[in-house]
Amino acid sequence: xxxxxxxxxxxxxxxxxxxxxxxxxxxxxxxxxxxxxxxxxxx
Numbered sequence: 001x002x003x004x005x006x007x008x009x010x011x012x013x014x015x016x017x018x019x020x021x022x023x024x025x026x027x028x029x030x031x032x033x034x035x036x037x038x039x040x041x042x043x
Contacts, residue, residue, distance in 0.1 A: 009017075
């Protein structure tokens with residue numbers, strides 16, 4: 001039985017996840033459609 005004090009992710013884990021997501025979004029870590037198409041052609 002779960003209680004209110006049990007969490008699926010720790011506060012530290014949540015903060016690290018948020019920072020990683022923000023960093024990837026800010027640095028353009030996701031490929032744009034044009035970059036993804038160029039990468040697919042090169043492969």
